[in-house]
Amino acid sequence: xxxxxxxxxxxxxxxxxxxxxxxxxxxxxxxxxxxxxxxxxxxxxxxxxxxxxxxxxxxxxxxxxxxxxxxxxxxxxxxxxxxxxxxxxxxxxxxxxxxxxxxxxxxxxxxxxxxxxxxxxxxxxxxxxxxxxxxxxxxxxxxxxxxxxxxxxxxxxxxxxxxxxxxxxxxxxxxxxxxxxxxxxxxxxxxxxxxxxxxxxxxxxxxxxxxxxxxxxxxxxxxxxxxxxxxxxxxxxxxxxxxxxxxxxxxxxxxxxxxxxxxxxxxxxxxxxxxxxxxxxxxxxxxxxx
Amino acid sequence: xxxxxxxxxxxxxxxxxxxxxxxxxxxxxxxxxxxxxxxxxxxxxxxxxxxxxxxxxxxxxxxxxxxxxxxxxxxxxxxxxxxxxxxxxxxxxxxxxxxxxxxxxxxxxxxxxxxxxxxxxxxxxxxxxxxxxxxxxxxxxxxxxxxxxxxxxxxxxxxxxxxxxxxxxxxxxxxxxxxxxxxxxx
Numbered sequence: 001x002x003x004x005x006x007x008x009x010x011x012x013x014x015x016x017x018x019x020x021x022x023x024x025x026x027x028x029x030x031x032x033x034x035x036x037x038x039x040x041x042x043x044x045x046x047x048x049x050x051x052x053x054x055x056x057x058x059x060x061x062x063x064x065x066x067x068x069x070x071x072x073x074x075x076x077x078x079x080x081x082x083x084x085x086x087x088x089x090x091x092x093x094x095x096x097x098x099x100x101x102x103x104x105x106x107x108x109x110x111x112x113x114x115x116x117x118x119x120x121x122x123x124x125x126x127x128x129x130x131x132x133x134x135x136x137x138x139x140x141x142x143x144x145x146x147x148x149x150x151x152x153x154x155x156x157x158x159x160x161x162x163x164x165x166x167x168x169x170x171x172x173x174x175x176x177x178x179x180x181x182x183x184x185x186x187x188x189x190x191x192x193x194x195x196x197x198x199x200x201x202x203x204x205x206x207x208x209x210x211x212x213x214x215x216x217x218x219x220x221x222x223x224x225x226x227x228x229x230x231x232x233x234x235x236x237x238x239x240x241x242x243x244x245x246x247x248x249x250x251x252x253x254x255x256x257x258x259x260x261x262x263x264x265x266x267x268x269x270x271x272x273x274x275x276x277x278x279x280x281x282x283x284x285x286x287x288x289x290x
Numbered sequence: 291x292x293x294x295x296x297x298x299x300x301x302x303x304x305x306x307x308x309x310x311x312x313x314x315x316x317x318x319x320x321x322x323x324x325x326x327x328x329x330x331x332x333x334x335x336x337x338x339x340x341x342x343x344x345x346x347x348x349x350x351x352x353x354x355x356x357x358x359x360x361x362x363x364x365x366x367x368x369x370x371x372x373x374x375x376x377x378x379x380x381x382x383x384x385x386x387x388x389x390x391x392x393x394x395x396x397x398x399x400x401x402x403x404x405x406x407x408x409x410x411x412x413x414x415x416x417x418x419x420x421x422x423x424x425x426x427x428x429x430x431x432x433x434x435x436x437x438x439x440x441x442x443x444x445x446x447x448x449x450x451x452x453x454x455x456x457x458x459x460x461x462x463x464x465x466x467x468x469x470x471x472x473x474x475x476x
Binding site for chain 2: 058059060187188191192194195196199200203206207210211214215240245253259260264267271272275279
């Protein structure tokens with residue numbers, strides 16, 4: 001006698017409506033899946049929108065979301081007819097988990113789960129040549145991260161920046177560091193929160209993810225280059241800070257537009273360096289490391 | 291010393307126990323009564339010359355203008371309760387103190403005053419004249435004591451940073467496109 005569990009499936013397969021439902025699920029257009037996934041995450045979008053509108057975080061996350069959108073658009077003609085089941089199941093489980101965790105965990109963690117599930121949903125339909133790590137990276141960067149990064153990583157970054165600047169400036173000036181402040185030739189110059197370089201960190205990793213996707217980096221190749229990104233950002237922020245402090249200490253402080261110009265030039269150099277580091281060797285797409 | 295009241299129903303007498311009376315000092319007692327104001331206050335004690343007694347008749351005409359006494363009684367009561375609360379070391383008397391403060395409009399450790407000025411004196415602040423008021427610092431005090439602005443090295447504005455990053459990425463894309471075209475045509 002057959003076990004009831006095994007005898008149910010043939011009986012179901014004889015049901016035409018069930019079979020039609022299965023076919024409909026299997027052949028559903030990819031945009032439907034993605035749209036349903038996006039709709040299921042509406043509390044996350046609502047929260048992210050509020051964070052952006054009320055000014056509690058910078059709107060940089062929109063840039064990462066736009067990059068994900070552009071990625072899907074770029075591959076729109078090569079999207080998989082049938083999704084990769086592993087990614088698809090993980091994405092749906094992530095969406096369910098996001099809903100279950102809503103109001104149970106901090107909103108940022110819930111949104112992290114939600115955006116990772118969205119990224120997995122995208123990866124389920126994207127061609128296998130698209131590496132997963134940069135896509136997941138962009139989904140993490142979509143979060144309203146900057147304020148939290150500033151809170152947790154801001155002070156260590158400021159101290160490291162101030163100490164490196166002290167070391168560089170000591171060639172020509174008498175410099176002391178106290179916490180994240182510098183006393184240069186008796187003049188107090190603070191390395192406060194807006195000087196921490198957190199914004200440059202975000203833009204640096206964003207550049208890295210985008211360039212990695214454009215040049216077709218593999219996961220391994222992308223991850224191995226990430227330390228270079230961190231180093232370039234840190235060096236860039238130290239350089240920016242040192243130049244500005246040097247002008248201040250020399251008795252010819254730069255006007256506000258001069259601060260902006262120095263910051264933008266250094267940022268451009270850092271982004272160019274990161275782009276070069278990510279694209280320096282011709283990519284050789286591999287199917288084994290996705 | 292002891293205070294005895296005859297012919298009058300008194301309650302909430304403060305202080306509950308009279309302290310020793312020193313020379314040239316008054317005896318101050320607060321309390322409430324019910325019914326008609328009549329009777330006698332009798333103060334008894336022992337002096338250096340032996341037992342003494344002093345009596346004071348109460349009549350309806352005694353102290354007609356005594357509105358302030360209500361607040362004096364409440365203040366004394368609050369002080370006693372506060373002392374007791376400090377002695378016990380918890381806030382077990384906070385409710386009683388708060389009720390007295392609210393009922394008699396008195397400042398206590400649990401009640402405070404909120405003054406709301408209903409009259410707007412300066413109807414157009416923006417039209418006010420600005421005046422540079424000299425404020426010389428004491429000798430030896432530097433300008434930094436005033437919290438003057440300290441220079442810092444902030445990052446560039448977000449929108450400018452986004453524009454620069456996107457420009458770098460656009461340049462990269464352009465270079466790649468040119469390189470690909472060159473590769474195809476060569």
